[in-house]
């Protein structure tokens with residue numbers, strides 16, 4: 001079982017790849033690997049270990065065809081299709097995230113973990129930068145193991161049996177995704193809602209199936225706690241969301257065309273920063289199937 005790192009001072013020994021932490025809490029850049037080529041088992045095993053240790057890993061200067069990108073993605077599991085958003089016409093397993101020069105709103109501008117509203121949320125997300133602004137458009141990540149581990153024993157005990165209720169649509173002021181994305185965003189034509197709302201409940205404290213560590217499994221899809229009213233849920237939800245994104249638990253990644261991030265939705269949140277108005281940013285995202293949180 002892999003022990004995720006607590007600080008940058010812990011040794012990370014690898015033979016096939018270079019692994020360079022980018023912050024104290026989480027995140028590492030991986031060098032010495034060309035993802036356009038098939039990976040041998042030993043190299044994949046090291047990337048997998050670095051990923052479990054660091055919650056999110058980054059690759060630079062990659063040049064992949066959609067077929068090569070999909071081959072890399074499928075090493076991590078089956079493809080999870082977003083139930084509310086359409087993939088690309090030629091490659092439906094790849095979802096294009098775009099903010100054009102005239103858009104106001106970007107996609108993913110809330111702290112969240114991907115598709116937490118599904119009964120089996122996405123395990124991992126891979127994001128590949130195609131076009132990036134001159135400056136800005138970074139993505140932030142927060143380590144949900146640290147969020148859990150830093151709580152007091154009393155709080156851990158209180159949260160231990162609680163469950164979250166997570167909504168796929170109409171979470172924010174009752175507005176549907178179609179309404180939200182047709183207004184000031186470049187994503188309106190990608191919304192394809194299923195014919196029923198998808199909402200799921202999950203344990204608030206989740207055990208990672210590969211590392212065995214506990215994480216505070218919460219994100220912006222979380223609307224309330226099971227058994228509590230919305231009013232009763234709100235203050236605790238606010239406290240835990242603020243706690244989970246304390247700067248000490250985060251890292252921040254600056255994209256260039258050819259950068260790839262691979263994050264573990266079971267133990268981290270992310271947030272796409274909307275600070276590049278008038279510029280264009282275009283990314284290709286693939287999400288990987290996960291299992292039922294426990």
Ligand code: SIN
Pocket residue numbers: 097107108109125127138139270271272273283285
């Ligand atoms: C997302 O939330 O998946 C998008 C992240 C980003 O574009 O940086």
